[in-house]
Amino acid sequence: DGGITQSPKYLFRKEGQNVTLSCEQNLNHDAMYWYRQDPGQGLRLIYYSQIVNDFQKGDIAEGYSVSREKKESFPLTVTSAQKNPTAFYLCASSPRQGYPTDTQYFGPGTRLTVL
Amino acid sequence: LAKTTQPISMDSYEGQEVNITCSHNNIATNDYITWYQQFPSQGPRFIIQGYKTKVTNEVASLFIPADRKSSTLSLPRVSLSDTAVYYCLAENRDDKIIFGKGTRLHILP
Numbered sequence: 001d002g003g004i005t006q007s008p009k010y011l012f013r014k015e016g017q018n019v020t021l022s023c024e025q026n027l028n029h030d031a032m033y034w035y036r037q038d039p040g041q042g043l044r045l046i047y048y049s050q051i052v053n054d055f056q057k058g059d060i061a062e063g064y065s066v067s068r069e070k071k072e073s074f075p076l077t078v079t080s081a082q083k084n085p086t087a088f089y090l091c092a093s094s095p096r097q098g099y100p101t102d103t104q105y106f107g108p109g110t111r112l113t114v115l
Numbered sequence: 116l117a118k119t120t121q122p123i124s125m126d127s128y129e130g131q132e133v134n135i136t137c138s139h140n141n142i143a144t145n146d147y148i149t150w151y152q153q154f155p156s157q158g159p160r161f162i163i164q165g166y167k168t169k170v171t172n173e174v175a176s177l178f179i180p181a182d183r184k185s186s187t188l189s190l191p192r193v194s195l196s197d198t199a200v201y202y203c204l205a206e207n208r209d210d211k212i213i214f215g216k217g218t219r220l221h222i223l224p
Contacts, residue, residue, distance in 0.1 A: 035214070042202065043159070043214035059213075090158045100212045101147040106158025 003027065006091050006107035013085075013114050021076045021110045023091035030097040032074040033104065035090040036060060043090060049074055050097035078112065085114045119203045124219040133190045135218050137203030140184050146206035148179060148186045153200045153217070162201075163188070198222045 004025040013019045025032065031050050035043040045058030049068040063082025068074050074093075078085045089110045094102040120138040127133045139148065147166045151159035163170060163177045165186075170177045176189040190197055200217040 042216040045213070088156070092158065101149060101164065101206050103149075103161040103164075104151075104159075104212075106160070109156065109158055111156070 004107040025093040029093035031094045033092040037088045135188045139205045149204045151202045
């Protein structure tokens with residue numbers, strides 16, 4: 001069964017702690033993305049990666065970090081520098097690098113709440 | 116960057132045809148327009164994509180006039196389950212696309 005998975009579905013952390021959100025895909029896609037969504041708002045791009053060992057900042061990268069050591073995995077770390085981390089985080093992948101209009105396939109999301 | 120503008124929200128009734136218009140004033144000749152649908156607490160899902168005239172699939176149609184300054188997503192005979200947020204995306208010159216705030220469509224019985 002091909003798809004994109006995110007874990008955990010819900011995550012609670014204390015203020016000041018770093019937290020890592022998992023994103024895995026078995027679609028053999030080159031490109032992967034992380035988005036943040038706040039209540040009633042659209043998606044904002046945090047980071048994206050077109051190929052293994054390479055990634056670029058999106059529109060709101062401050063306070064976040066990523067790695068892309070394997071094609072199928074693109075974890076996102078929310079650091080203590082992120083001033084307002086409580087949000088719904090969505091990971092996506094698309095087949096080819098350099099083709100932004102390729103269909104993006106989204107995971108189920110992780111809802112992070114910082115207490 | 117190509118910017119899109121869509122209505123914040125729309126209401127319609129079951130069985131009606133719904134048309135959501137998206138304005139995109141500065142897209143290039145072969146730039147694609149893509150629409151996604153998002154239900155609450157889920158990731159968006161691809162609906163349809165095109166760059167000229169009309170494209171139709173099993174769930175929607177996409178109309179793009181000759182001047183390409185706007186496009187219209189058409190949902191035939193909507194049902195309650197079509198209540199969702201609909202995003203219009205325009206291609207950009209770099210390697211990313213931009214999701215705006217979308218149109219919140221509410222289908223009434």
